Amino acid sequence: MTARTSTTATPATEETGHAGEEAVLDVGPVAHGGHCVARHEGRVVFVRHAVPGEKVRVRLTDAGDDAKFWRADVIEVLEASPDRVEHFWRPADSLRAWVHGHPPVGGAEFGHITLARQRSLKAEVLAEQLTRLAGLEDVPSVWSGGVEAVGEGHDGGAGLGWRTRASFSVTPGGKLGMHAHRSHHIVPVQEMPLASDAINGLRLWDLDLQGVERVEVAAPANGSRPLVLLAPAPGTKEKRLRGVAADVQGGASVAAFDPLTGGVTQLRGRTWVQESAAGHEYRVTGDGFWQIHRDAPGTLVGAVTEFLKRGEFLHAGAVVADLYAGAGLFTGVLADAVGETGSVLSVEGAPGTSRDARKNLHSAPQVEVVQGRVERVLRQKPRNFDAIVLDPPRAGAGKAVVGQLVSSQPRAVTYVSCDPASFARDLGYFRRSGWELAGLRAFDLYPHTHHLETVALLTPGP
Incomplete structure (x- = not known):
């Protein structure tokens, strides 16, 4: 791709330290959060809107004298990566935005990179988090090492029009x-x-x-x-x-x-x-949580149930739990699988979303919907679970919840995560308690952003 020359204009906001200054950087590897790593005069700089291997001119956006690291946006590409393409959306294009003196909008920070390279970068981030935070020595053999495309039948492979x-x-x-x-x-x-x-x-x-x-x-x-x-x-x-x-x-x-x-x-x-x-209707009130990619619900339900059924953890009569259950996406499918001879505990902290779950699941007598913090509900309602579906918010489940799950001794846990760092951290907690990573898939449910979704199967060690 031909490099685009940019000229910076008057800053859009008041700046401190070295913010607003320019520098020429050699771009290093991708980092979690949508940045690439570079160095400037011995200091780490997290650069947005770059591709590893490029030489770029950047505008420092967060560069205090006492900061441990700086942040920067690309304003000119001096040596372009073969994986660079023209951004599909002008307001999110750093090269165009800074010409007009302001930063680009967020939400499409990988839009200047081919989709194939986006997915390989996301795989690199996941692998790095697994080794650094989960303590794995290498990429786990239960993972293909790739991030799977989703929704190409709807968008023709462009990665657009997926947000509902x-x-x-x-x-x-x-x-x-x-x-x-x-x-x-x-x-x-x-x-x-x-x-x-x-x-x-x-x-x-x-x-x-x-x-x-x-x-x-x-x-x-x-x-x-x-x-x-x-x-x-x-x-x-x-x-x-x-x-x-x-x-x-x-x-x-x-x-x-x-x-x-x-x-x-x-x-x-x-x-x-x-x-x-997945054959169910769900009422979602207000800004209650629902997966934003049009194909995400079916993709994630399929991955979760495939892992649990393959290991014979999900079957008629099984006792299962859906934690951080939202409006009941997984709960409804779990109820189908266990039948009226089984039971499903569905736990959600948000009162409005929990009310939605009750409405959505009222016809399933095997489901108990409880509104409250997961750690409190687990203490109040101890059970011998065959399987637990864990779909926490971006911050992850955390050490206390993982400890409670381990203590309850389920036969398996499927962990659905939208953040590789919190997932890898929690996986480390499970592993230190003797649990094993028995399956892992990664999905590109957020094309043109740095985000990805993972579904993992965790089982107690022998």
């Missing part, structure tokens, strides 16, 4: 926008290429969003009614929010929501969406 959920900010002038990475700067947007046609079709960028701080959108892959959530700015009257809601097109429901409490107030239509996966 999207989050936006609002500029001071009331226009739809997105935050730049690690910045308060909001860049106006008029499309989101990673989002589904149903989200882009709402044309929220045409609205006057004054009085709104944040906008969340959910557009289920099954084609059911989308939901637009408006987080009001302090002091905004409900009348103003209803005015915005009236301007939303596409037949979407609209509700106001409080990001701190999760409270939802109906403005138009429903306060929930109807999702479909």
